[in-house]
Amino acid sequence: MKKILLALAFVFSTTVLLAQQTFPVNGTPDVRQGQFAFINANIVVNANQTISNGVLLVKDKTIQSVGTGTSIPKGYVVIDLKGKYIYPSLVDAFTSYGIPEATRGTAAPMGFGSRPFVFTSNKKGPYGWNESIRPETEVRTMFTVDTRKADEMRKAGFGSVNAINRDGIARGTSAAVTLNEARENEVILNDQASANYSFNRGTSTNNYPSSLMGSISLLRQTYYDANWYKNQKEEYNLSLDHFNKQQSLPQIFEADGWLNVLRVDRIAKEFGKSFIIKSNGDEYQRLDAVKATGASLIVPINFPKAFDVDDPAESRNLSLSQLKAWELAPSNPAQLEKAGIKFAITSFGLDAPRDFWSNIQTAITHGLSEKQALMAVTEIPAAMLGISDKVGSIEKGKLANFLITSDKLFKNGNIIFENWVQGKRYVVSKMDITDLRGTYNIHIDGAGASTLTIAGTGGGSMATIQGQGADSAKVTASFTRSGDWVTITYNSKTNPVGDVRLSGYLTSENPLSLAGEVFVNSNSVGNWNGILKSAGKDAIRREEPAKPAPTYGSLIYPFTAFGNETPLVAEAILFKNATVWTNEKEGILQNADVLIEGGKIKAVGKNLSAGNARVIDATGKHITPGIIDEHSHIAGSGGINEGGQSNSAEVRIGDIINSEDVNIYRQLAGGVTSSQILHGSANSIGGQAQLIKLRWGKTPEELKFQGADGFIKFALGENVKQSSSQTNSRYPQSRMGVEQVYVDAFTRAKEYEKAMSVKGNNVRRDLELDALVEILNNKRFITCHSYVQSEINMLIHVADSLGFKINTFTHILEGYKVADKMKAHGINASTFSDWWSYKMEVVDAIPYNGSIMHNVGITTAFNSDDAEMARRLNQEAGKAVMYGGLSEEDALKLVTLNPARMLHIDNKVGSLKVGKDADIVIWSANPLSIYAKAEKTFVDGIAYWDIDRDAKVQEAQKAEKLRIVRKMIESKNSGARTQRPVPAMAPRVYHCESLEDHWAELNEMEGAHNHE
Amino acid sequence: MNKYFLTALALVASVSFSYSQATISPAKAQTQRVIVMGGTIHTGEGTVIENGYITFEKGKITGLGDATTVKINTDGARVITANGKHIYPGFIATGTELGLIEVESVKATIDRSEMGDMNANIRSISSYNTDSKVIPTLRSNGLLMAQITPQGGTISGNSSVVQLDAWNWEDAALKIDDALHMSWPSSRGRGGFGGGGMRGMMPGGVDPNERAQNAIAELTNLFTEAKEYAANKPAVVNSRLDAISKLFSGSKKLFITANAQKDIVAAVNFAKKFGITPVIAGAQEAHLLIDFLKQNNVIIVANNPHSLPSSVDEDVNAPYKNVARLSNAGLTVVIAYGTGDGYWRQRSLPFVAGTASTWGMPKEEALKTITLNAAKAMGIDKTTGSLAIGKDATLFISAGDALDMIGNKVEEAFIQGRSINLDNLHKQLNKRYTDKYGIK
DSSP states (O other): OHHHHHHHHHHHHHHHHHHHHHSOOSSOOOOOOOEEEEEEEEEEEETTEEEEEEEEEEETTEEEEEESSOOOOTTOEEEEOTTOEEEEOEEEEEEOTTOOOOOTTOSOOSSTTSSOOOOSOOOSSSOOSOTTBOTTOBHHHHOOOOHHHHHHHHHTTEEEEEEOOOOSSEEEEOEEEEOOSSOHHHHEEETTOOEEEESOOTTOOOSOOOSHHHHHHHHHHHHHHHHHHTTOOSOOOHHHHHHHHGGGSOEEEEOOSHHHHHHHHHHHHHHTOOEEEEOOSOGGGGHHHHHHTOOEEEEEOOOOOEEOOOOHHHHTTOOHHHHHHHHHGGGHHHHHHHTTOOEEEEOTTOSSTTHHHHHHHHHHHTTOOHHHHHHHHTHHHHHHTTOTTTSSSOOTTSBOOEEEESSOTTSTTOOEEEEEETTEEEESSOSSOOOOOEEEEEEETTTEEEEEEEESSTTOOEEEEEESSTTOOEEEEEEEEETTEEEEEEEESSSSOEEEEEEEEEEEETTEEEEEEEEETTEEEEEEEEEEEEEOSSTTOOOOOOOOOOOOOOOOBSSSTTOBSSOOOOOOEEEEEEEEEOSSTTOEEEEEEEEEETTEEEEEESSOOOTTSEEEEOTTOEEEEOEEEEEEOOSBOSOSOOTTSSBOTTOBGGGSBOTTOHHHHHHHTTTEEEEEEOOOSSSSEEEEOEEEEOOTTSOHHHHBOTTOOEEEEEEOSTTTTTTTOSSOOSSOOSHHHHHHHHHHHHHHHHHHHHHHHSTTOOOOOOHHHHHHHHHHTTSEEEEEEEOSHHHHHHHHHHHHHHTOOOOEEEEOTTGGGSHHHHHHHTOEEEEOSSOOSSSGGGTTOOTTHHHHHHHHTOOEEEOOSSTTGGGGHHHHHHHHHHHHOOOHHHHHHTTTHHHHHHTTOTTTSSSOOTTSBOOEEEESSOTTSTTOOEEEEEETTEEEEEHHHHHHHHHHHHHHHHHHHHHHHHHHHTTOOEEOOOOOOOOOOOOTTOOOOHHHHHHHHHHHHOOO | OHHHHHHHHHHHHHTTTSSSOTTOOOOOOOOSOEEEEEEEEEOSSSOEEEEEEEEEETTEEEEEEETTTOOOOOTTOEEEEOTTOEEEEOEEEEEEOBTTBSOTTOGGGBOSBOSSSBOTTOBSGGGOOTTOTHHHHHHTTTEEEEEEOOBOSSEEEEEEEEESOOSSHHHHEEEEEEEEEEEOOOSSOOOBTTTBSOTTOOGGGOOHHHHHHHHHHHHHHHHHHHHHHHHHOOSSOOHHHHHHHTTTTTSSEEEEEEOSHHHHHHHHHHHHHTTOOOEEEEOTTGGGOHHHHHHTTOEEEEEOSSSOOSSTTSOTTHHHHHHHHHHHTTOOEEEEOOTTSOSGGGGGHHHHHHHHHHTTSOHHHHHHTTTHHHHHHHTOTTTSSSOOTTSBOOEEEESSOTTSTTTOOEEEEEETTEEOOOOOHHHHHHHHHHHHHTOO
C-alpha cells in the first residue's frame, strides 16, 4: 500500500513538473496537494457494484483508492458524506463541446443556378477534391475550453465528453475531453477518440453532393479511393492519407432516423466497417431492422414535447405520426434495452443540458432500467471513446471524475451537490448548509404571531405562512436562500395588505432560529423572528398520486397514417364472374374467374373451382394486372437529383428509398403495384434507378423488386443545359455539348474497362465508370428523358457509334416524329398522355404521340413523373382511346404489360398469366373510364389497398388521434411543457425537375431552429 | 377535304412558330336555322332529355324538348341527326390563364400577372390572345367559354368571360370585367414541402399571422375608401377605387381565394361588411363551414379534384370526394383547375367533373359544376350556361359521355349558333405523321 502511494506520489509530482516545464507562472505558484478523503458514502462504483459506507481517496486528479474501512493517510481533507452517494461523472459520446460554431447553411439554399458553381474544392493545400470529405480535420487542433458550456454540462452531471466537429461527410477525428476548466493541455483525454461521419455536406461550398444519394456515393467512392491511394505514387493527398490512418479508430456515424441507420449499415457491410451510430431516437419504429444491423447506438432523449392542442382549428392538422411519436418516443431507450441493443445516451439535441434529468427520468418511467440508464451515460460511452481506463466508473487509478448526490442518481428529487472533474471540485448545489426544514412559530411586526413551514429539497426550498388567527388562510410563499440568508415573500390579503417580504438570517443552530427585517410593498416596517417548533422534512410535500404505468397505442407500419398494426398476409382468393383483362392472347374475358394463391396467379378462366380459396363475388367488377409506372419519383429521401456534376452515374436511388412515403399508399389506391423510381433530369447522365413494388409497410430493402435488371436515367434537352439557370456555369450549356458529354463518358468507360482487365494494374475503382461499363456490357439499361427529335436522333447515333443500346426513351414527346428510327433500333417509349406547352421543348407535344408510336410498332407506355397523376394512370391510358383511337385492350397495356416489357419484368408481372405474381387490381368499372375506382390492389397476393378496410382504418386512426390529443391535454394540465401545433412537413413531392439542393435547404432550416 | 388538309399542312409547316393557325378561322354568324334531332340532351340544369330535340336560330335556342312526339318544320333548316349521341351546353373554364400564357417557361409569352400587390385596376381582357394555339385544343373537347383571370398579388385584377372562337378580344368578350379577384392573406404559413415554400417561414422572418393582419387592414382601408369613392365621385380619379366601387352595386363579382377554415370565415365576413356576396375559390376547408357558407349564399369554386390530399393523414381520395361533399350538402359548386394548374390542361376539365361524379354525386349535378354553376358565379347565367329556350346556342354534340375520356368525342360544336372549326394543331400534326408512316 505504502509502495503504491509512493508510486502515485511520484506520478503526481511528475505531472506537476511537466506542467511547470512548459508553462511558466507569472507570480508565485499555488501548488496544492489536492488530497481528499470522502467517508461514509454510498459509492456506486459502476452499474453493478455499490459500496455502502465507503471511503474514496483522491489525490490531485486521480482516485487513490475505493473501499471500506480504509485508513485515511495524513494530510487528507476529510469530507463526511453520510447518507449521500458518489457516482462516476457522466460521459457524453456525442457533443460539439469546445468546437467553434460552423457556419452551416451559408450557401443559397434553392436550386442550382442561384449561387456560384463550385466544381472542385477551393481549399488551399494538398487536400482532396471535395470539401465535404475532410478527414484532415482534427478537433485536437481546434478545441478550446468553453467555460459557459462546461458549466452547463457539469451542472447536469457530465464530466467528460466527445468533442466532434459536426461538419461534412468525413469529419475527421474528435477528441475526448473533460469538462474541467483548465488549459486545453490538461483536459484532453484522448486526442483521437473517434473518426466521425455523416451524410450531411455541411459547410462545403462544392455543389456536389447536393443530395443524400450523392453523399452516400461520395463516401463509398472515398473508401475505394483511400484503398487505391495506399498503393500508388502519382498523387499526394492529405485527405486520403488521414482517411486511411483513422480507420483503426472507433467510427462514429451521425445518422438521423432509422432509415439512415439502415443506410449506414449498408455502407458498413460493403466495406467491412463497424460503426457506432448516433441516431435520432426513432428506432422504436423499426426495432427489428435496427437490431439486425448489429450496430451500437448513441441515442438522444430529446423526446417531443406535447403539442398545445387547445385550438382545434390549429391542432386538427397534426399528423398521426406526430401524435404517436409524442406518446411512443419516451419508450425508445426502454425498447432498445429490451431488444438487447447496445447504446449510449447523449444529451445532444436537448434544448438545454438541464433538461437531461427530467428526460432521463421520463425514459425510466417508460421502462428503462436504472442500471442500463447508468451504463448508457458512463461505462458504455467511455468504452466507445476508448477512455474506459480513465472515466466511466469509480476505480483506483482512474480520474477523479465523480458526482456527490443526495440520493440515488435517478430518483426524483435527487440533488447533485458536487461534480468533481479531474480532482477539481465544482459545486452544483451547496451540500453543507443547515437543514432549515420544519415548522416555526414566528412573530412579524404588523402581522403578529404566525406559523412558518419550510420544506422541499436541499435543506429547504419552499415555504408556507399562516396567521395564527382562527380565520387565517395558509398562503404559499416564495422562498429563496443564499447560504444562511433567507428571503420569504408572499402576498397578504389582510393585516398587512400587500407584498410582504421577510428578509433574515440564521441566528442559532440549536434551536433553529431565524430573525430579520419585514418589508411591506418594499417599505421597511419592522422586524421578525422565529423559533423551530417541530422539525419535519415532509411537512408540505406535494401529494403526488402514484402514476399509473404508461400505456401506448399500437405501433403501426409504416409509422404514418394508414400504417397497419399487424402485417398484411397473402390470401388464397377466387374472384368469380368478373370482366378479366388478361393482357394475354385470350384478351378481355367476360364473366370469368381469377384464382390467386401463395402470392401468384394460380388460374384464369371460367367456372374455376375454389379449393381452399376464399370466394369473392366480382360480378360487375373488372380485374386487371397491376399498373406499372415506368417513371416515378415517389418514395425517395434527400433529393431526387444529384445535379452537382453532368455525370452522376455513381448515385443510386436504391440507397435512398423511403418506405414511409404516404404516396406509396395513395398510388396503391390508384391501382399501381410497381414503380421505377428514377433519378431526376438535372444532368446528362443521372443516377441508377430502383424498381420497387408498393409493399406498404415493409422496409426499403423489402420494397425492392428482386431479380430485376438495373436501369439508369439519362437526360437531354432544356434541363441538362440549365435553361432556367441564371449562372450557366456547368457544362454543357447547349444540346451540342450534351452530345460531347456522352461521347466522352463512354470513351473513358471503355478505356477504364480495358485498364481494369489488365492484371496487376492498380486502377482506381471508379463507381461512375463502373455504371457506364455495365451499360456497355448490357448489364444496365438506359431510360432517357428526351423531348425533341434532333436530340433523340443524336443519342441514337452516339449509342450506335460507341456500341451501347438505349432501352427506353422516357417522356419522348416528339417520339412520333422519329418513331421509325426508334422502331428500327428496338427502343421503347414511355410518354405522357396529353401534356404540352409547359416549356419550349414541348410546344410540339401532341396527345396522339402514344398512339402513333404504338401503331408504328414501338412498345409504348404512359408514365406519371408525378405523384398525383400516378394515381390515375388508368385514366391516362383511357385518353389513348380518345385521342388515338387505340382499342381498349391496347390502351390498358400502355400502363401494365408494356412498361413491364420495357423494364424486363414481363416474365413476372404485367399480365394475368398463371405463375406470374398476383399483382392485380379489382376495379368498380371499366378501368379506362373516369367512373372506375380501384377497390382492391394486390401485390404478391396481399391486398395492400382495400377501399373498405381503408374506411375502417381511417375511423380507427381518427379515434386514436383523439385519444392522444386528450392525453396531451391532460399532460398540459398537469404542467408538462408544450409546443405550438405546427403540422409536420408534408413529404416532398419530387418531379424530374426538382433541383433543390437538399443539404443547403436542410442546413438552412436547422440553422433557423438550432444554434447548437 | 383531303386537298384542303394538305394545303393546310403545308402552311402549318412553314409557320410553325407563329401563333395563330392560319387555317383555322373563326366561324361566321349563324344564318341557317339548325335542328338537332334524337340525341340525349344534358341541359346543364340537372335534367336529361332522352331522344330530345333542340333548335336554334340567329344564335339563340328556340326549341327544346322530347323528340318522340314533336313535329318540327324543317324547311330551310339544317337538320343534324344525333341518335345515340349526347348534346351538352358548352363547358366553361373558370379562373384560367388561357390566352395570357403560351409557353409556361418562356417569360416573353407570359402575361398573367402584374407587379404590385393591390392591382384592382388590372384587366385581363386586353391581353387575351385569341390566336393562342392552345384555344383550339380546348374547343375540341367541348370547352367553349372561359373566364380569363389575372393572377398574383393580394388583388390580382379583373377577369373577363370570353367565348373561344374569335378574331380578337373584342369579338371574344361575353362579359368584360365580370369579376375582381383577390387572394385572402393567409394566417397560415405556406404549405411546406409539396405545397410549395416552407411552412411558417416568410421572407425576412416575418410572422405569417402578423403579415396577414397587416394586409387585411390594408384591404379594409382600400374598400372603405372605395365605398366612399363610389358614393361621392371625388374630383380626383383613382382607377383602383373605381374598379372596386363596381362591386358595391353588384355589377361585378368578387372572387376571393381562401383555403383554411379561419381564412374562409374572415374573407366572407370581410365581403359582407361591404355588402358583397363573395365567391370563394380554393376553399379547401369549406366542408367544415357548410352551414355558414349556405347562409351567406356563397358560391364555391373548388380546386381541381385531381390533386393530392392536403396532408399526409387526409383520406387519400378526399380531393376526389370534396366536390360531392359540398354539392350534396346544398352548396353551389364550380370546379376549376387552380391557379398555376395550367391553361393547356383545361382540355381535361370535363374529366375532372366526371371524377366528382364517380366519387359521390349524380352525373347531371357534376355537369353543372362546369356549366350553369360557373355561369352563375360569373353572373352570365341569364344568357348562357345551360340549354334553355332563349339562351345562347353554345353547345356541342359528342359521340359518347363527354365527362369520360373513353366517351368524349366532340363531333360538332356551336358558339352562339356558329358552327365551330374543331381542327387544332395536334390533329394536324397527327395527320402529318400518320400520313408519313402510312397508318390506316
